[in-house]
Amino acid sequence: MSRLLVTVDIVLFTIRERVLHVLLIRRLARPFENRYALPGGFVLEDESLEAAAARELREEAGVEKVYLEQLYSFGDPKRDPRGRVVTVAYYALVSETQPLRAGSDASVAAWFPVAQLPTLAFDHRKIVECAHQRIRNKLDYTNVGFELLPEMFTLGDLQLVHEAIVGQALDKRNFRRKITQKAIVKPLKEWRKTGRKPAQLFRFSDEVGHIH
Amino acid sequence: MSRLLVTVDIVLFTIRERVLHVLLIRRLARPFENRYALPGGFVLEDESLEAAAARELREEAGVEKVYLEQLYSFGDPKRDPRGRVVTVAYYALVSETQPLRAGSDASVAAWFPVAQLPTLAFDHRKIVECAHQRIRNKLDYTNVGFELLPEMFTLGDLQLVHEAIVGQALDKRNFRRKITQKAIVKPLKEWRKTGRKPAQLFRFSDEVGHIH
DNA sequence: TCAAAAGTGTTGAAGATACACCCATGG
DNA sequence: CCATGGGTGTATCTTCAACACTTTTGA
Known part of the structure; x- marks a missing residue:
């Protein structure tokens, strides 16, 4: 003791x-x-x-x-x-x-x-x-990915986060479908005007699943 | 300190x-x-x-x-x-x-x-x-289930273990398919003769995935 | 002969993957 | 005008879920 x-x-x-x-x-x-x-x-x-x-x-x-x-x-x-x-x-x-x-x-x-x-x-x-x-493991079944982003972000931003964590490129269309149909983000009416082309901004749709 | x-x-x-x-x-x-x-x-x-x-x-x-x-x-x-x-x-x-x-x-x-x-x-x-x-979470993607069994076991035994952990009945055919096609168990030439009907015995097929 | 557990396939739905082009803008 | 990132649909494959009957044996 x-x-x-x-x-x-x-x-x-x-x-x-x-x-x-x-x-x-x-x-x-x-x-x-x-x-x-x-x-x-x-x-x-x-x-x-x-x-x-x-x-x-x-x-x-x-x-x-x-x-x-x-x-x-x-x-x-x-x-x-x-x-x-x-x-x-x-x-x-x-x-x-x-x-x-x-x-x-x-x-x-x-x-x-x-x-x-x-x-x-x-x-x-x-x-x-x-x-x-x-964090690599939790990327799929939780929303840890979002924690690395500011409050508003584009789907491109989110994809870059996932790619940085898993260390490889992801298919853009599949990624966007997966994210949007899980309804874990909600689209805003705002658009980011910096960058090459205007991009829609998103936000988390409330607290979902931080499981341990 | x-x-x-x-x-x-x-x-x-x-x-x-x-x-x-x-x-x-x-x-x-x-x-x-x-x-x-x-x-x-x-x-x-x-x-x-x-x-x-x-x-x-x-x-x-x-x-x-x-x-x-x-x-x-x-x-x-x-x-x-x-x-x-x-x-x-x-x-x-x-x-x-x-x-x-x-x-x-x-x-x-x-x-x-x-x-x-x-x-x-x-x-x-x-x-x-x-x-x-x-353990409920790990049941799916690891072989924790086996640790609750003796060295040789039947698929029925293994299913009972899974059912005890998740707390509900599982479909026998789906369960057996999932287990056998993952190749995480290997069938033996021995059969258990106690019980109603002889049942084939299995063993883990070597060390697979204890991830934390 | 009955109760108990062993064994066995198919179908449909949902989810995951692969894949290519046009658009709006800033430089 | 070109480089950059935004945005979109389809076909295929894989995976998972639902579902019922026959067999062997001990009691």
């Missing part, structure tokens, strides 16, 4: 330039000094795990009100050289347009394409891979 | 008399004295989470070498009246024929139908529901 150190680590995804990226923080302290690691930190005595994850996201990434979901807990006794640390991993999704607020010091926090990560501290690479796999 | 108590709790499923059951332990100590709770206990300083879960299953349920998978971590600050305890929940599956060894004292450990649980200690009811949901 020993007390253990408990942390949360968060895999924060976004899509930039059509590619899925993960936010990493350069460590300033030992161990793994100067290595990149996931944002995260210790769980306080009186906060829930999810609250801890949200707080760390706020403090380390300057991000607020994101979609946040528990991923998996990692507790190998050797995973942290300082001693026994159990981490509860979360993943989170933000749209590219949602600005990272103050608190995220550009010199230490940076986005990396999920396919080209630097060497990470601890077992964080494994955690990122686990999270990537999870 | 405070140290927290970390436990594992295990939802151990089996099928008895065609109904999905969960193993519960009657608590002898406070809090929740005399209430039923999941088998579980504190994670030791130098064992992994999964090792802790396996150890608790051995110590409290007398069960060895079962299918064991992490479920979810629960860390509400108020979930344990004694103080801050984070639990990493697992679920496990055993076949009805696998005997519960010594160590499981019949007076404290008992099987309950998952649909008729007594009032449980802590947030254990929520944990059981979470686990039940998980």
Whole structure:
């Protein structure tokens, strides 16, 4: 009945330039000094795990009100050289347009394409891979895809998100049919006028299925 | 950076008399004295989470070498009246024929139908529901169903397992077609001669997909 | 001879995939 | 005028759901 150190680590995804990226923080302290690691930190005595994850996201990434979901807990006794640390991993999704607020010091926090990560501290690479796999799986039967978009978006935007996550091109007509007939988006009367040709804007049609 | 108590709790499923059951332990100590709770206990300083879960299953349920998978971590600050305890929940599956060894004292450990649980200690009811949901979901795209069966089984046995988990009857012909054409079982040359009519025995066809 | 579980095909509906062209606009 | 992304329909295939009767055996 020993007390253990408990942390949360968060895999924060976004899509930039059509590619899925993960936010990493350069460590300033030992161990793994100067290595990149996931944002995260210790769980306080009186906060829930999810609250801890949200707080760390706020403090380390300057991000607020994101979609946040528990991923998996990692507790190998050797995973942290300082001693026994159990981490509860979360993943989170933000749209590219949602600005990272103050608190995220550009010199230490940076986005990396999920396919080209630097060497990470601890077992964080494994955690990122686990999270990537999870969102790929959930893409089909939930609406995680939307969480990476701003409130209004075009079907083209949504398709780019799906393509970035699964890592391959999708057929435009099939994609649009699938999305529209599931009735998980609702068309607006507004049109985006930037871009080559005006495009209809959409919005989620209310809260549907975040299953875990 | 405070140290927290970390436990594992295990939802151990089996099928008895065609109904999905969960193993519960009657608590002898406070809090929740005399209430039923999941088998579980504190994670030791130098064992992994999964090792802790396996150890608790051995110590409290007398069960060895079962299918064991992490479920979810629960860390509400108020979930344990004694103080801050984070639990990493697992679920496990055993076949009805696998005997519960010594160590499981019949007076404290008992099987309950998952649909008729007594009032449980802590947030254990929520944990059981979470686990039940998980195996229901995994039934379709993994072979969790097999873990509840002995090494050789008939398709009728397997169908009963599926029916117990989803809680409703399935069409025999559709079920058999689905199973056999996925090639996840391989037919043996042996036939079970007990029962009304001889039935062909099957076995898993090697390790396929335990995805998490 | 009856009760219980084993075994076996077909049809229709729904969903998924493959595939190509014209349009509106900004540069 | 051309490059870019927006928008649209059909044919095919696969997958899933519904559905009923005969056989073997032990009691």
